[in-house]
Amino acid sequence: MRALKGIDVAFVCMNLPYTMDVPQAAQAVLAFQPGIVYPYHYRGQNGLSDVAAFQKTVNAANRKIDVRLRNWYPATK
Numbered sequence: 796m797r798a799l800k801g802i803d804v805a806f807v808c809m810n811l812p813y814t815m816d817v818p819q820a821a822q823a824v825l826a827f828q829p830g831i832v833y834p835y836h837y838r839g840q841n842g843l844s845d846v847a848a849f850q851k852t853v854n855a856a857n858r859k860i861d862v863r864l865r866n867w868y869p870a871t872k
Contacts, residue, residue: 797826805829809849810839817844821852824860831861838868 805827809820814836824832832853837844850862 796823799827802827802829803831805832806835807832808836809834809844810837811844812840817846817849818852821849821856824853825856828857828860830859831863833863833865835865835867843868 805824807820807824808814809817814820815823820834834844834846834849837846846864850864853860853862
């Protein structure tokens, strides 16, 4: 992912144990710097990943990346 260039919109999954955790996903996004990123597939074995922490981490390092949060799991509280 770090080698990607010119990405306008990215969808990034973060659910353990199968993909990245929140800090890993944030660092990946910061490495390839898409214009817009949607975190998705963030429900894992221990509940939902902290997408607000992902957004905060990404935007603290790069305010130009538009992190768009969506409720992919509306029945989950």
